[in-house]
Amino acid sequence: MSELLAPVVIPLLYLLSAVLFILGIKGLTGVRTARRGNMLAAIAMLIAVVTTLLELGVVDYRWILAGLVIGSAIGAIAAVRVEMTGMPQLVALFNGFGGGASALVAGSIVWGTIVEPSATGTAAVLLDGAHAAITAALSMFIGAITLTGSLIAFLKLQGTIGGKPTILPARHAINALFFLGCVGAGFYLCFVAVEPGQIALATSALAMLSLLVGVLFVIPIGGADMPVIISFLNSLSGLAASMTGFVLGNNLLIISGALVGASGLILTQIMCVAMNRPFTNVLFSGFGGDSGDSEPSEYTNVRSCSPEEGAMILESAQSVVIVPGYGLAVAQAQHVARELGDLLEKRGARVSYAIHPVAGRMPGHMNVLLAEADVDYEKLVEMDRINPEFKTTDAVLVVGANDVVNPAAETDPKSAIAGMPILQVYNAGTVMVIKRSLSPGFAGIKNELFERDNTTMIFGDAKEALQELVNELKSISAAA
């Protein structure tokens, strides 16, 4: 048995784990099978860890146990405590840890195989071939970028540092310089350095420069572009794991990392298409701060109404579409939005929720918030499916969304958001927009929707305004 363990059983167990990962992700293609899919992936991970411990045989388990216990405790506490509105931050943070782990593994391998035994020779020779050395350097580079990039994204989402893009002077030149520094350090590490001291120095330099590149690369990106950047960092964390797989010659790491890399890339692409902006533009233009801080634009012909009048409009509507945006998440208004929806349904109206792909701060953010508030997921309608229906919709209630309903995207070719697919709420009978003020959204432009004849504003905090609408509707029901 034991002579079969290393060459046959262990690789087969890794294969089983890889298959279960794929089946697990496949489970996520349907809401009903998703939970089981996640379980399968977790089981796959357990198998992978047990197999690795089996492969290691008898070693000193102190660090391993300590690491597993500490990591599990922190991860579990974070997962249980997080609010659904804070999901983008948490995902960003976890992502950073994943990337950081890959970078640390590569660093540890370099130290353990070259620096500590004081081996002399290039990394390309000492690390089992040039490809192992190159992928170790790449793993450090990508992993370190993922770590600091995700931390900056976390701080931006958390509001610790402003969502506005931080633009350094000559930042493209600085970024290019640091990037070239990474390439140089990586090359020196793999092929030039022969003394352990030189290799240690090159590794440290590569790590430091990569950490800096991660900071510089996310810091100019605005809060509203976070869905793109989180998706991209997600992809990078997978790629870093794949690179570690190349270093260790472990196919399971290569496969799992590739799956995550593919997932992140697809989401990145979906987000970019939904904003009609090429990915390079998101990365390099420094576009898109948070709304609220900018000066209100000039508006004429804006009508506003009280919650009481708003409730009367909703009361007589046969079909109502609620359009949630990031403002709903900020105000934690998802529960009261659902209460309003339920109330209208009880009165016989057809209620659905229109979800723009980039609503919120990560892909699918609104869906999770509304699911938390017990909204049936079948009532959440994607943009392409709901747009033809607005013509026959009596009333639309826009809550905390702005640019995604701005008709300028379709009418004004010079607009900053020209060509971005929008929710065509302007086709509906009446459009009510709950908003604090007329300040522009992240694109920093005026929203022509607010001036349309069928639009009326309800000024106020999303949660309070919705609550007032609910109260008014209830008193109408009671009076009837």
Added chain:
Amino acid sequence: MMGPLLIGLYVFVLAVFVGVEIITKIPPTLHTPLMSGANAISGITLVGSLTTATSGDTKISSILGLIAIIFATINVVGGFLVTNRMLGMFGSRSKR
């Protein structure tokens, strides 16, 4: 010399195709759980980190390995738990 690299590349490229095929079929409703689930899977680097902290001493390589284990485990345990929590909410329709 090039053997393991080539095999690794084959595996990598094929896995990317498998990933793309499956993931494009995932509905937007589940994109956040997909992300946090994928995130947890990227914690597979835990397997790598386990092999680097096997001595229990205070050499730099072991300490780096220990931190790597902690990071990766946070990612794995937190990622799967939070995904499970979210997906539980999507099933809440039958609960009510």
